[in-house]
Amino acid sequence: MMPVVTPARLQEFSLELATAVVQEFRDQPGALINALHKLQETIGYVDEAAMPVLAKLFNLSRAEVHGVASFYHDFRRSKPGRYTIRVCQAEACQAMGSEALSADIKKHLGCGFHETTADGNFTLEKVYCLGNCACSPNIMVDKQTYGRVSMESFKNLTAKLAGKALTSREGSK
Template sequence: MQDYQTQQPTVLKILDAHREMPGNLLPILHGIQDTLGYIPPDAVPDIAKTLNLSKAEVHGVVSFYHYFRVTPPGKHTIRICRAESCQSMNSKTLETHAKQTLNIEFHETSADGMFSLEPVYCLGNCACSPAITIDNEVFGRVSPEKFDQLLATFKGTE
């Protein structure tokens, strides 16, 4: 994990760019995560001080929204759809398989740093349920076997 001292100039630049914007907390958090890949916990005091909020208020927003991460993501992010169509096509089995295969839960990263696992609540690929994305690529009709093949493919691209 990077040292916050090396990330702080980036965080402060994002804070300065959004300082006067109404409703600026969410755009700031998105800006930090889009740039660094996550919200470093050590950035919370800087955000709170700049916006005249308590650290608890900032932490509350970060922890409320599942989109925000407080740990660095893996090299690849896998999102498994949990919407009704995918559920009806056995996404729970796929979810269980993915967690066991990667030895992680949702919002975690595999020990080798390769894969992060995230839930998502519709990928718009309902006709091909169950669906996942790996990074920005959508895959449909994903069985546990197809999941394993996709993992091997993405591991092989390193």
């Protein structure tokens, strides 16, 4: 296992922020997808409240923007946990037990794929090959890959991350 990663620095959603973020795509026909990606990169998801801003910018109806955002599974529609954990489900990781590992991880976190833990710390997602097959099974936490993951190392890692999240929440009070 590698060192604990620093959490991605996402910004809190506000209409002002969403409006500022998507401005660079003004006058770029067909750039709605890029604007949605930029929004997700900045705040971690595509907030429903940003739909009118995007509709106005691209001269579309809200329903059209909503349709595009819903069609692509890449776009999260709700606020993610502080950390996003992706568990590899592809062949090499499967051969090294990722299915059983996934089941144990879900049990340990108390949430399924595409869900967030009750404390808001972790969102669990699937991923298909992280390019680290020689060290299967692999997971990715935010942008950091961890190889040869066991349930014990997973529990240690998530305990450290939860501790960091708590410290950071207390520090911001």
